[in-house]
Every structure is written in C-alpha cells, then in structure tokens.
Amino acid sequence: MGQVMWKAVERSLGPGFSRDKCEVKLVGTPLTHQRFLRRNRGTYGPAIEAGKDSFPGHPTPIPQLYCCGDSTFPGIGVPAVAASGAIVANSLVSVSQHSQLLDAVGI
Numbered sequence: 001m002g003q004v005m006w007k008a009v010e011r012s013l014g015p016g017f018s019r020d021k022c023e024v025k026l027v028g029t030p031l032t033h034q035r036f037l038r039r040n041r042g043t044y045g046p047a048i049e050a051g052k053d054s055f056p057g058h059p060t061p062i063p064q065l066y067c068c069g070d071s072t073f074p075g076i077g078v079p080a081v082a083a084s085g086a087i088v089a090n091s092l093v094s095v096s097q098h099s100q101l102l103d104a105v106g107i
C-alpha cells in the first residue's frame, strides 16, 4: 500500500494505530474490481460523465429498458442499489398499483 494511503489510515485511526501492527493487508484497485467483481474496466460507483455533475438516471435509449445498480442514482452500497431498483419499479408501475399487487398476494 502506498505511503500516502498509510498516512491517511494512521491519521484516521489515531495515534494508537501503527502499520507495523497490521497483520493482513488487502488492497483493492480497479484491477481488483475487474478481476473479482467483473466490473467493466474496474469501474465502481456512479457513471458520472466528464463535464457533468449529476448522477446518471435509469432510462436507456431503448424504450422500456431501464438500468439500476451502483452506477446509477443514488449510487454505491447495497441499500442505494436496492433503492435504484425501487425507483425503476415505481417508474414502471405506480405506488398505488404496487400496493394493490401486495394486497392481492397477501403481504
């Protein structure tokens, strides 16, 4: 791990932490993401285009085809990814229709 990263880790964990005490060191890079997570070119998180400051939405140029996942709004993390799926579901079918469907199946 690079010197800059170790300095940041030591600063955030406080004076009791020393890199010499660290027994397991695992470094994640875009290559790691590509190899183990099969992410396109090691990407991670929102696919924000250069020159734009907004998160990508869910529609695609293909009608009725939507994207969800951490490259779309609201971004990284399992809860955010689940929310992106919920946003797409609510784009396709209204909340009241979801409620009716849940009532119909007894949930």
Ligand SMILES: Cc1cc2nc3c(=O)[nH]c(=O)nc-3n(C[C@H](O)[C@H](O)[C@H](O)COP(=O)(O)OP(=O)(O)OC[C@H]3O[C@@H](n4cnc5c(N)ncnc54)[C@H](O)[C@@H]3O)c2cc1C
Residues within 6 Å of the ligand: 028, 037, 038, 039, 040, 068, 069, 070, 071, 075, 076, 077, 078, 079, 081
């Ligand atoms: C080390 C690490 C720790 C993390 N810890 C947390 C945590 O503690 N809490 C948390 O909330 N989030 C955590 N995250 C983030 C979270 O895991 C991700 O944001 C989330 O899993 C992304 O979900 P996703 O469905 O968008 O993508 P992914 O989970 O990456 O799923 C994409 C899937 O598509 C598949 N795929 C790729 N290309 C193709 C293709 N051409 N054809 C078919 N399939 C393909 C991949 O194999 C993969 O299974 C962590 C991430 C990492 C890397």
